[in-house]
Amino acid sequence: MGIISRGFGGRRRTAEDARVPPGQYLTDGFPVLSAGPTPRVTEEDWRFSITSEAGDTVTWTWEEFLALPQERPHTDIHCVTRWSKLDTEWTGVGLDTLLESVDTAADFALAYSHGGYTTNLPLEDLAGGQAWVVHAFGGEPLAPEHGGPARLLVPHLYFWKSAKWIKGVRLLDHDEPGFWEQAGYHPYGDPWREQRYWGD
Amino acid sequence: MTEYLDANALAGALSEVFSVDLTSSWRRCSVCGHTGAFAELHVYTDCPGQVARCPSCQTVVLRLVRSGDTLWLDLGGTGCLRVELR
Numbered sequence: 001m002g003i004i005s006r007g008f009g010g011r012r013r014t015a016e017d018a019r020v021p022p023g024q025y026l027t028d029g030f031p032v033l034s035a036g037p038t039p040r041v042t043e044e045d046w047r048f049s050i051t052s053e054a055g056d057t058v059t060w061t062w063e064e065f066l067a068l069p070q071e072r073p074h075t076d077i078h079c080v081t082r083w084s085k086l087d088t089e090w091t092g093v094g095l096d097t098l099l100e101s102v103d104t105a106a107d108f109a110l111a112y113s114h115g116g117y118t119t120n121l122p123l124e125d126l127a128g129g130q131a132w133v134v135h136a137f138g139g140e141p142l143a144p145e146h147g148g149p150a151r152l153l154v155p156h157l158y159f160w161k162s163a164k165w166i167k168g169v170r171l172l173d174h175d176e177p178g179f180w181e182q183a184g185y186h187p188y189g190d191p192w193r194e195q196r197y198w199g200d
Numbered sequence: 201m202t203e204y205l206d207a208n209a210l211a212g213a214l215s216e217v218f219s220v221d222l223t224s225s226w227r228r229c230s231v232c233g234h235t236g237a238f239a240e241l242h243v244y245t246d247c248p249g250q251v252a253r254c255p256s257c258q259t260v261v262l263r264l265v266r267s268g269d270t271l272w273l274d275l276g277g278t279g280c281l282r283v284e285l286r
Contacts, residue, residue: 031246032246033246033247033248034203034244034246034247035244035247035248035249035251035260036244036251036253036258036260037203037258038203079248080248081248116260160248179260179263180248180249180263180265182263182274182276183249183263183264183265183272183274184249184265184267184270184272185248185265196267197265197267197270197272198272
């Protein structure tokens with residue numbers, strides 16, 4: 001008789017487990033994380049801008065933004081505080097659509113928000129169907145505590161990159177660390193490589 | 201709903217870095233000029249770190265991130281502190 005009994009190989013991985021990056025746990029809730037007071041931005045006052053590395057700026061009002069082609073990304077999200085949420089449904093405009101209006105050869109982007117929050121990404125991570133500016137979650141207008149009227153959604157990176165209350169994106173020739181990236185968090189933030197902190 | 205705590209929430213982490221108790225110091229904000237006890241800062245903890253803001257102008261005073269035995273402390277917005285050494 002063998003020393004190791006059957007079933008000692010550990011718990012079988014489910015299809016859901018395979019969608020959860022290392023070090024993460026699943027939640028059915030939607031935790032609210034915030035590093036400051038929740039900005040209250042009306043749709044009337046809302047503007048979204050992209051500024052190229054040459055300083056040229058394109059700006060959309062709320063009405064202009066809603067008139068753009070709308071996409072409905074269905075995706076999993078992963079917060080660096082270790083929760084992951086599967087099958088989230090959003091409505092918004094792809095960054096590919098927004099970037100069509102901008103002449104740029106920049107390599108980096110810095111998203112900035114009402115309230116002063118910023119986060120940096122390589123521009124290639126905002127393109128190719130990987131990023132959106134979203135205004136609805138689960139078919140409902142995005143609540144202020146989750147970043148409404150609109151937030152960035154970049155689900156292949158840790159969720160701190162999906163800036164709430166987004167106001168605009170500056171395109172840059174150089175990488176410029178954002179709010180958390182200046183304070184110890186990883187400049188890129190790939191959840192599948194557990195890039196949580198500097199040096200990970 | 202109160203979104204923030206006062207800066208006594210930072211006392212433990214700061215005591216691991218500084219030999220004096222900074223929460224008993226006074227601070228002058230370099231942005232709005234507000235003067236008050238360091239302990240009056242608004243500290244947000246429901247986020248990937250701890251963020252202290254000026255109670256008057258909401259400028260970020262301090263960011264603190266902890267991972268195991270490593271701590272990152274950004275004091276870029278602190279302004280001037282008056283610290284009593286004894």
